[in-house]
Amino acid sequence: MGFFVAVFYIVSRKIANPYKQALLLNMELEKKVTDRTIELREINKKVMDSIDYAKRMQESILPSGDELKSIFREHFVIWRPRDVVGGDFYWVREIGETVILAVGDCTGHGVPGSLMTMTVNAVLYNIVTGINKDDPEIILRELDKLLKQALNKGLKSDTTDDGLDITICCIKNKSRISYAGANISLYIKREQELKVCKGYKKGVGYHGTVLPDGLTNTVLPVKEGDVFILTSDGFIHQNGGNKNYPFGRKRFYNLIQNSSALSMEAMKTEFESALQEYMKDEPQRDDIVVLAFMVK
Incomplete structure (x- = not known):
């Protein structure tokens, strides 16, 4: 009985470790995506602010x-x-x-x-x-x-x-x-x-x-x-x-x-x-x- 418990424990660890690694990798990727999304949002805001400013400037000369x-x-x-x-x-x-x-x-x-x-x-x-x-x-x-x-x-x-x-x-x-x-x-x-x-x-x-x-x-x-x-x-x-x-x-x-x-x-x-x-x-x-x- 003890032998089977040991085997089950070893197999479980082997299965759990890749799963845990995949979970950690997924969390890391999600964080990178979130950070990148925030960065792109900030860049887009700056671009739109520049375009809005250009619009006000152009309308002022018409x-x-x-x-x-x-x-x-x-x-x-x-x-x-x-x-x-x-x-x-x-x-x-x-x-x-x-x-x-x-x-x-x-x-x-x-x-x-x-x-x-x-x-x-x-x-x-x-x-x-x-x-x-x-x-x-x-x-x-x-x-x-x-x-x-x-x-x-x-x-x-x-x-x-x-x-x-x-x-x-x-x-x-x-x-x-x-x-x-x-x-x-x-x-x-x-x-x-x-x-x-x-x-x-x-x-x-x-x-x-x-x-x-x-x-x-x-x-x-x-x-x-x-x-x-x-x-x-x-x-x-x-x-x-x-x-x-x-x-x-x-x-x-x-x-x-x-x-x-x-x-x-x-x-x-x-x-x-x-x-x-x-x-x-x-x-x-x-x-x-x-x-x-x-x-x-």
Whole structure:
């Protein structure tokens, strides 16, 4: 009997020891997982705090609703960064009898894109307050030159090339609008007609961009009831529909032309509804900005 007890004791110890070791190992792994989870949570909080700060900074440089109301007869803005903050922006300044406005689409999304918008904001302000405020072509050329100096100085072929697509408009004495653009068009709805002013086909600020000598302003009289629309390509390139194709320029043209809205706020609702209905459950693929306005 004693022999069997001894054998049972030895076998039990052999079984118990690996079990105990496995239990200790499991506890150690659980502690490591818990510690790592806490560490990742802290890292994520720091990242989100940084993004929230970047959002506040970016929103602070965008024109306020009150500022836009004081400048335009009516307006609406759709600003939808893909990642809380982004590289799309709208910009407005009123100097004397001239209103200068821009819509831009900078390199990158998220925080890198938002930092680019802040840089462009500062450069534009310096141009219109110190160099020229009446000529979109000159403003565009100065922006191209100054961004190259600031961002892409000594650029090598294997490094990031930063720049942006942008359209610039100057409204003079509430009666005339001048336009020059780099890969962003100006849409003008006049009664039932739609006019599209197309700019240069490349962006500015990029190392390889050379603005052509033939780049000139498009100058148009402002008529009662004219609606002016500027948009980045985020709206137009958004995937959706039955075949998951981009929204497309033709659909965007039709959206403007067929709008029956009696106010800019109602038109904004039409635009947002059309976009949401088209994209459905598809994720937003790019930053989106649309600025539409009527001159006072």
